[in-house]
Ligand SMILES: NC(=O)C1=CN([C@@H]2O[C@H](COP(=O)(O)OP(=O)(O)OC[C@H]3O[C@@H](n4cnc5c(N)ncnc54)[C@H](OP(=O)(O)O)[C@@H]3O)[C@@H](O)[C@H]2O)C=CC1
């Protein structure tokens with residue numbers, strides 16, 4: 001047996017499930033969560049692998065609470081979002097805080113409720129250190145979860161973060177009953193938008209066409225299990241953002257990510273028309289029908305030319 005010992009930070013839906021999966025694989029696991037308390041240092045110090053499953057809002061507060069990590073410990077960032085202010089991804093924040101440690105980004109089409117039922121799924125463990133990604137693959141893979149490694153953590157994380165914005169748009173599309181053509185067109189152009197942003201930031205195009213990009217985009221844009229999709233669906237019913245967040249009572253990462261994405265795209269001169277409409281909708285500047293009119297009324301252009309995608 002591999003002597004891996006795992007500490008999970010975050011006792012929400014995803015952190016609890018990851019802890020259960022790793023425990024089922026025979027590894028000792030301890031969970032720390034803000035709400036449940038517990039001594040963070042006592043849980044982290046004996047571990048060899050730190051799995052972070054807090055929402056974006058918790059990343060910097062948790063980093064600030066930690067002092068030095070045990071030598072050789074790897075950090076597995078599973079948060080799907082972008083940090084406000086500096087556009088850093090969660091794994092980049094962890095790497096910056098703990099430069100001597102291997103960091104792995106875990107992301108893929110992983111709706112927790114399906115995995116908890118034992119339904120099969122696949123995911124990506126990405127790191128510039130292949131051995132670190134392989135350690136995560138070893139600890140997490142099972143008959144019901146197929147774990148691929150990948151050497152593009154940035155692209156892997158951006159796939160998981162950006163698709164949440166697009167899942168809100170997909171929820172709006174379904175909530176308005178716009179049909180299969182509209183939905184397929186939206187998802188396809190959403191992927192083009194994700195690729196454009198991710199590649200500009202330095203990601204590999206192929207990563208976005210993989211499980212953490214296209215894969216997660218399809219899962220969340222097509223499932224009412226996705227909280228981001230449900231938020232969009234509710235907005236299309238005429239409910240306000242505040243009412244929807246009150247109803248959902250859980251993490252909806254796409255709300256913050258939309259804002260960060262639109263600001264970043266503006267600064268970098270990137271076209272993100274779908275994200276801009278989601279942003280305007282979330283801010284209450286337009287209604288869902290107006291968002292559709294805006295997207296359909298944009299200047300006509302070639303699908304791929306003159307700019308790729
Ligand atoms: N659910 C899913 O299907 C999947 C989720 N993810 C990602 O995992 C992350 C967590 O999602 P999920 O578990 O579903 O959401 P939950 O709302 O269930 O849990 C959020 C977690 O973040 C913690 N948290 C929030 N703010 C802070 C803070 N300031 N300090 C410390 N901890 C904080 C919460 O702690 P507390 O309970 O104490 O408030 C809780 O443990 C998200 O980025 C999500 O996108 C990734 C793959 C699948």
Ligand SMILES: O=C(CO)COP(=O)(O)O
Pocket residue numbers: 080108109110111112164167216219220225226227228229251252253
């Ligand atoms: O990331 C997820 C599935 O891969 C979970 O999506 P939601 O946060 O929209 O529920």
